Amino acid sequence: MAEEKDIIISEALKDLVTERLDLLSPELVISIGSSGTFTKSELIDHVKKGDEVGKTIVKMELNFLMALKDGTLLEELISDKNDN
Amino acid sequence: MDKTVLITRPEYDAPTLYLSKWSEKIIDEAKAKGIKVIDLHRDKANKKRVVGTLEKTNTKLVIFNGHGSDIAVYGQDNEAILETSDAKAVKDKIIYARACRAAGVLGNNSIASGAISFLGYTEDFIFFRNRNDESQPLKDKTAEQFLEPSNYIAISLLKGHTTGEANNRSKNLFRKNIEKLIVAGPISSDYQTIRGILWDMRNQVCLGNQNALL
Numbered sequence: 001m002a003e004e005k006d007i008i009i010s011e012a013l014k015d016l017v018t019e020r021l022d023l024l025s026p027e028l029v030i031s032i033g034s035s036g037t038f039t040k041s042e043l044i045d046h047v048k049k050g051d052e053v054g055k056t057i058v059k060m061e062l063n064f065l066m067a068l069k070d071g072t073l074l075e076e077l078i079s080d081k082n083d084n
Numbered sequence: 085m086d087k088t089v090l091i092t093r094p095e096y097d098a099p100t101l102y103l104s105k106w107s108e109k110i111i112d113e114a115k116a117k118g119i120k121v122i123d124l125h126r127d128k129a130n131k132k133r134v135v136g137t138l139e140k141t142n143t144k145l146v147i148f149n150g151h152g153s154d155i156a157v158y159g160q161d162n163e164a165i166l167e168t169s170d171a172k173a174v175k176d177k178i179i180y181a182r183a184c185r186a187a188g189v190l191g192n193n194s195i196a197s198g199a200i201s202f203l204g205y206t207e208d209f210i211f212f213r214n215r216n217d218e219s220q221p222l223k224d225k226t227a228e229q230f231l232e233p234s235n236y237i238a239i240s241l242l243k244g245h246t247t248g249e250a251n252n253r254s255k256n257l258f259r260k261n262i263e264k265l266i267v268a269g270p271i272s273s274d275y276q277t278i279r280g281i282l283w284d285m286r287n288q289v290c291l292g293n294q295n296a297l298l
Contacts, residue, residue: 028214
């Protein structure tokens, strides 16, 4: 886990993620385990700093963007739903 | 033999308050099914009580709520209440840890130590919530997108589904929530939470026996 978080965030990636975070509704906050609870502006600050919280947010954003790009989000949405 | 479920509900900050309140739905479901519930709420969610109860009772299903790490889950005031050294406590248990990263080292170690199944998250369990609803977590429709699907692992097990089915059914609820938000589009104030729902769904795993039943 520690190794995974040792990602280097480029300035371009920080810009991309902060632009997308800026779309968050101001009434929303996000709880990230024991790291705490963060507002939109606090998330943006963490991403700009590139600290552990910022890295988690970047990983989450990349996970989503890659799922959109490679089509796996769509695949997952249409995968087996018959269990319910 | 009567079925018993043990659930921990520390409650000392906003995230643990939310998990604790949403866990009331799990407790209600268990009671409705006639299943005995050992509810370790607030100060009762401590190491001595958890490990002692697990080692001395025939509790089969254990549900942890709270903060977590690769190597532990935590109870009231962040006390580690289950660690990799607690082999005897996890033996023959089905464990669900709604806690960050507990399905990493702790989960695999628990399976190696004799736990039947370990359900949880390999990364941080995150959830968005609406700051206007902080005093009434169960009415928070934003948090519901995360906590209802994650609740469903436990609910599904209580309903008699296998561990693997419980994981899949829970993931299906995450999927449905993503679908609803995609259909609603960016006009929805929760639209941007899709990234978090997908994150939790993808990091939710079932280790060990996929066919175990409560």
